[in-house]
Amino acid sequence: MGALNIAALSKRTGVPADTIRKWEQRYGVLHPQRTTGGQRRYSEQDVARLTWLTDRLSEGYRIGEAASMLGDGVSDPPLTRAEHRRALISAVERSDVAEIGRLVDHALTLLDPAEAFTEVLAPVLVEVGERWEAGDLTVAQEHLASTIVRASLERLLADTRPTVRGLAVLACAPGERHEIALLMLAVLLRADGWNVAYLGPDTPVDEAIALAGTVGASAVCFSAGTPECAGALAEGLGRLELPRGLEVVVGGRGTAIAGSVTDAVGRLHGTR
Numbered sequence: 399m400g401a402l403n404i405a406a407l408s409k410r411t412g413v414p415a416d417t418i419r420k421w422e423q424r425y426g427v428l429h430p431q432r433t434t435g436g437q438r439r440y441s442e443q444d445v446a447r448l449t450w451l452t453d454r455l456s457e458g459y460r461i462g463e464a465a466s467m468l469g470d471g472v473s474d475p476p477l478t479r480a481e482h483r484r485a486l487i488s489a490v491e492r493s494d495v496a497e498i499g500r501l502v503d504h505a506l507t508l509l510d511p512a513e514a515f516t517e518v519l520a521p522v523l524v525e526v527g528e529r530w531e532a533g534d535l536t537v538a539q540e541h542l543a544s545t546i547v548r549a550s551l552e553r554l555l556a557d558t559r560p561t562v563r564g565l566a567v568l569a570c571a572p573g574e575r576h577e578i579a580l581l582m583l584a585v586l587l588r589a590d591g592w593n594v595a596y597l598g599p600d601t602p603v604d605e606a607i608a609l610a611g612t613v614g615a616s617a618v619c620f621s622a623g624t625p626e627c628a629g630a631l632a633e634g635l636g637r638l639e640l641p642r643g644l645e646v647v648v649g650g651r652g653t654a655i656a657g658s659v660t661d662a663v664g665r666l667h668g669t670r
Contacts, residue, residue, distance in 0.1 A: 402441070403439060403440070404438055427448075428447060440608075451582070456562065457571065486501045493539055493542060495546070506550055509638050512584055512586060513587070514639055515519060522543070523578060527540060544576045548581060551585055554588075557588075559588060559589070565613060566593070566616065566619070568584050569618070570600060570601055571621060572627065572634065574633065577621070597609070603620070603630075611641040617645040619647040620646070623650045623652050627652050
């Protein structure tokens with residue numbers, strides 16, 4: 399049984415009692431228990447959920463938007479980056495499709511994209527991959543997590559914005575099929591004012607460069623996750639004469655200049 403009456407909950411959270419009742423009735427964000435006399439009693443989980451909502455309101459969200467992102471009045475909201483990562487890993491362990499999708503959407507909606515990628519999604523995907531290699535997770539669970547993250551990134555990439563910096567072509571190196579980091583870069587570049595031509599996995603170097611020349615791109619970004627893919631990329635670039643003024647950015651674990659997706663955005667930020 400929850401220990402707090404509505405007056406105590408209001409005092410703990412700073413939310414007026416009338417407002418708590420309205421949010422509870424209209425949006426279903428709280429599910430208080432009842433005493434034998436029919437009085438509401440609230441838990442520490444309710445305190446956390448109200449605190450989470452007020453934090454979102456202070457960031458400029460409307461209560462309906464915040465309540466929709468929070469979801470039903472049953473689960474705890476992820477309040478910290480570490481809690482968010484743990485919740486996602488737990489959802490992957492349970493193969494909980496709906497919960498994985500909800501937590502991914504929360505990260506991408508409530509955090510700055512760079513923070514969502516570097517502090518939540520990328521670390522989770524790395525851990526999922528490591529636990530798959532160790533036999534703690536199945537191939538299906540690893541694919542499930544990757545597919546849900548990829549789908550969310552593709553939706554963000556489809557959200558067109560005004561172009562102020564130019565056009566960037568993004569491609570994975572020959573043989574490279576892991577594309578999520580490149581998709582993250584595409585989303586960050588789009589947010590930074592770039593138009594993005596995304597080519598995806600296993601792209602021939604000469605064809606990516608040729609397309610960049612055809613469409614008048616300012617930059618081409620290649621991702622290589624293994625030394626073999628990086629070698630194929632270097633060999634391909636070495637055979638080509640690059641169009642004048644074309645910036646080529648190479649990144650990924652397989653390269654000698656591996657860095658985060660935010661490093662690539664920083665490098666291209668002033669490119670026109």
